[in-house]
Amino acid sequence: MAQIGRHVTVRRTNSREKILAAAAEVSRESGAGNLSLDAVAQRAGVSKGGLLYNFPTKAKLMQALVQYYLDDYEVSMARETDPNSAKPKTALQAHIEFSREFCEKPPGAASGVLAAMADDPHFLDPLCQFKRRLLDRLKSEARDPLCALMCFLVLEGMTSLDLFEMNVLSNEERELVLVRLAEEAEADKNHAAA
Amino acid sequence: MAQIGRHVTVRRTNSREKILAAAAEVSRESGAGNLSLDAVAQRAGVSKGGLLYNFPTKAKLMQALVQYYLDDYEVSMARETDPNSAKPKTALQAHIEFSREFCEKPPGAASGVLAAMADDPHFLDPLCQFKRRLLDRLKSEARDPLCALMCFLVLEGMTSLDLFEMNVLSNEERELVLVRLAEEAEADKNHAAA
């Protein structure tokens, strides 16, 4: 479904995505630091040789795991903020929406990122740069940059709790926060337009 | 310094703490998932046998790592909110202060927690329960529970970025947020008193 766009031609096989999904599952189930290639291959229904054909080293797999997560976000963001769309959103509104979806996903959908971090913290560098770019965009679009920053951090807190699968927030609390942020974003949008 | 209080008698040796600190360092340098007992022992200046004397299994070490982090917080919190103190703080104010200190600590001081998570996500269960208790306390003390919840999440976001050593925020941004939160907490405190 989500095209990674690494290759120009459309791939007939979907082994890469199967492997990526399997890696996230294994990471979730065995702990981020106990992700073995054998386990991933088995889970993906692929031979170890096949896995290493797609990802020549474990490091390449980890990097792809992070990139996979990023691409997913980038696609959503582009779609939601498309000015040609019927009702284009601000970046902040789109970010709020994406964070909601993130929390509603099956638990540990992003465990792959944790596995990458467990192997080598530097694998998170692209994620770090991505977050910084996003924050800059949110601040530059907003009427009140500090407010944008605070909203960003609230979502960061919410999603990080989810990433660690710490069910600290109830659904009601989550919803309350999300609604509050949406109001904030809406207000900021209208002020900016006025 | 910080007494864990596990033993009634004062320990003459401080091997435990040396090992805990070493584990955090190794975790930070080699990646949370690549923490080996040999490396920890070497870093701590202790033989492997000595390490295993203090922590009979790797799991015990990991649990201690999480507990160490928690105890540190608990001590600070108790001190800051002590009603007998000269200027007792609300739980929210203390939490803000602790989060500031957390960010000012040498980078990766809490990497031990990540190492524990990498080994087995369930090691974070105490941390999860701790956060839930903290949030409940913040909400119950506050005049505006939603505001307390949002403040909690802002700090959660800030500290999680720090935990991953993602330098997304500049020092000015961090300070701006912290000041804003402190104002919020102060206002809430005064309203509650009135």
Place this chain on the structure above:
DNA sequence: TTTACTGTACCGTCTGGACGGTATTGTCAA
């Protein structure tokens, strides 16, 4: 013929942890 694998066999390294030993300190009866 190329692509995209499967399957098996294997290698060198690392790891958790079991185990036996040892030096120091504490306890307590004679």
Place this chain on the structure above:
DNA sequence: TTGACAATACCGTCCAGACGGTACAGTAAA
């Protein structure tokens, strides 16, 4: 006061198993 014993706090070695990665022969579809 001393000698006997025991608990504490380690040290150093060893090992079975797991891991990442290589090599290679085979195969089925496009």
